[in-house]
Amino acid sequence: MTQHKDKAAGTVTQQETPAYLWHAGGLVEWDKATTHITNIAWPSISMVFEGIRGYWSPRRQEVYLFHLEAHLKRLWQSMKLMRMTSSYSKEELARAIMEVVKANGYKGDVYISPYAYFREGVPGYIGVKDMPSEVLITCRPAPSNLGTDLVAHCCISSWTRIADNVMPPRAKAIANYQNSRLVSTEATLNGYDFGIILNGQGKVSEAAYACIFIVRDGVAITPPHSAGILESITRATGIELLRDMGVPVEERDVDRTELYIADEAFLCGTSVELRPVPSVDRYVLGDGAVGPVTRQLQERFHQAVRGEDPRYARWLTPVYEKARVG
Ligand SMILES: *Cc1c(COP(=O)(O)O)cnc(C)c1O
Numbered sequence: 001m002t003q004h005k006d007k008a009a010g011t012v013t014q015q016e017t018p019a020y021l022w023h024a025g026g027l028v029e030w031d032k033a034t035t036h037i038t039n040i041a042w043p044s045i046s047m048v049f050e051g052i053r054g055y056w057s058p059r060r061q062e063v064y065l066f067h068l069e070a071h072l073k074r075l076w077q078s079m080k081l082m083r084m085t086s087s088y089s090k091e092e093l094a095r096a097i098m099e100v101v102k103a104n105g106y107k108g109d110v111y112i113s114p115y116a117y118f119r120e121g122v123p124g125y126i127g128v129k130d131m132p133s134e135v136l137i138t139c140r141p142a143p144s145n146l147g148t149d150l151v152a153h154c155c156i157s158s159w160t161r162i163a164d165n166v167m168p169p170r171a172k173a174i175a176n177y178q179n180s181r182l183v184s185t186e187a188t189l190n191g192y193d194f195g196i197i198l199n200g201q202g203k204v205s206e207a208a209y210a211c212i213f214i215v216r217d218g219v220a221i222t223p224p225h226s227a228g229i230l231e232s233i234t235r236a237t238g239i240e241l242l243r244d245m246g247v248p249v250e251e252r253d254v255d256r257t258e259l260y261i262a263d264e265a266f267l268c269g270t271s272v273e274l275r276p277v278p279s280v281d282r283y284v285l286g287d288g289a290v291g292p293v294t295r296q297l298q299e300r301f302h303q304a305v306r307g308e309d310p311r312y313a314r315w316l317t318p319v320y321e322k323a324r325v326g
Contacts, residue, residue: 015140020103022096022137025088027103033136046128047117047174048078051270054101054110054319055144055305063101063110064307064316066270068094070233074172077231079116081171084133086116093135094317100139101319111142111271115174144273146302151276151290152267154207156256157183157195161205161228169205169228183208194267196259196280199228204254210269211235212277214254214262215247215293221258224251234268237315241300244311247293259283264291266298274298 020027050071054063072090079086088096097112119134162169162179169176179197187195187208196212199205204223206212211232213222220242225231239249259265263286265277274297276290285291290298304312 018100018104018139020100021139022100022135024134024136027099042123043117043119045175046082046084047115048075048082048084048172049113049115049174050075050078050172052097052112052114053142053144053270053273053305054106054112055307056108056110057307060307060318060321061107062307062321063106063108063319064305065097065101065112065319066305067233067237067315068097068317070236074231074233075114075116078171078173079133081168082173083128084116084118084131086135087133088135093137096135096137098317098319100137104139106139106141108141109144110139112137112139144302144305145275146273146298146305149290151278152193152207152272154194154196154265154267154277154280155187155190155192156259156281157186157197157208159183159186159195159197161197161199163200163228170225170231172230177209180208194277198256201227201253202256203227204256204259205229206232207267207269207272210267210272210275212254213238213266213268214259215264215291216258216262218247218293220247220249220293221254222249222251223254227253232269234270234273237301237304238268238274238297241297241304242293245293245296245300260285262286264294266294274301 017030019030021033023033052065052071054065056063072093101110114137116133116135119132159182162176167176183195183197194207196207197205205228211229213220223229242249259280260283265285267275267277276294278285278288303309307316
């Protein structure tokens with residue numbers, strides 16, 4: 001167990017370690033999954049990863065993995081950008097992810113993290129060619145915040161989002177998180193929950209580790225993939241749900257000052273799910289309460305992820321009984 005301060009939630013939570021994780025082709029007991037101390041230095045700089053949520057359905061006694069295929073597809077894209085090839089197929093990793101949840105006997109909401117990295121800890125500045133990669137999958141209980149009143153008061157960070165020709169923002173890479181960490185730390189020190197990052201063009205990119213939507217006059221607006229964002233799966237899900245709600249969605253550049261005058265805004269990402277933004281730089285958005293579009297979207301999203309809306313059953317992979325939604 002490690003003490004972990006969830007800044008956004010404002011609470012100190014116990015992060016439970018799983019009994020088993022998956023490494024190098026099979027399940028390993030937590031205590032046995034060790035590595036030499038010298039290995040913590042270089043392998044991490046080329047590491048790419050995914051964050052996947054599993055949602056518990058009390059009614060069906062089932063854990064539904066949300067958008068498993070899309071996450072594996074993105075893991076492959078991240079590996080490709082790092083010129084890394086996988087020793088496993090997508091199907092093998094999908095099975096491994098299910099195995100980890102099952103082996104730990106989780107009956108509740110979970111957060112699963114697969115990591116892919118170069119197995120040999122050679123210095124990261126040396127060119128890579130045909131280097132073997134390895135995969136680690138870990139998992140922990142992570143109760144959803146959907147249906148709670150958690151919000152994110154945001155600031156505009158003084159840091160700029162990494163550019164596509166610096167370190168590819170569309171790779172979900174550990175190294176990219178130096179940018180996120182600087183942004184988050186600055187935001188916390190200044191009394192905000194989240195930092196929003198502008199790109200080199202001065203347009204809104206994303207939040208430290210989540211994408212952003214604003215709502216103006218009934219239209220939902222989100223920065224495009226070319227704004228230096230990570231190609232967020234929750235963002236794509238949000239766009240689909242909003243359109244199904246009859247809310248027009250625009251993917252276009254957003255100015256900093258547009259945030260200040262938006263009627264509503266919310267962050268989206270696997271870890272933050274859909275989190276309302278009541279203020280940016282202390283400018284209150286709308287009347288400061290959770291807006292109607294955000295509220296309805298959160299409700300629809302919550303129904304979908306728990307398997308309560310058959311229209312979105314294709315987004316879910318059941319871990320235990322293979323009970324399909326519908
Ligand atoms: C993972 C991540 C997101 C959110 O992406 P999802 O696919 O929705 O989880 C946003 N920004 C960054 C930098 C990320 O790493």
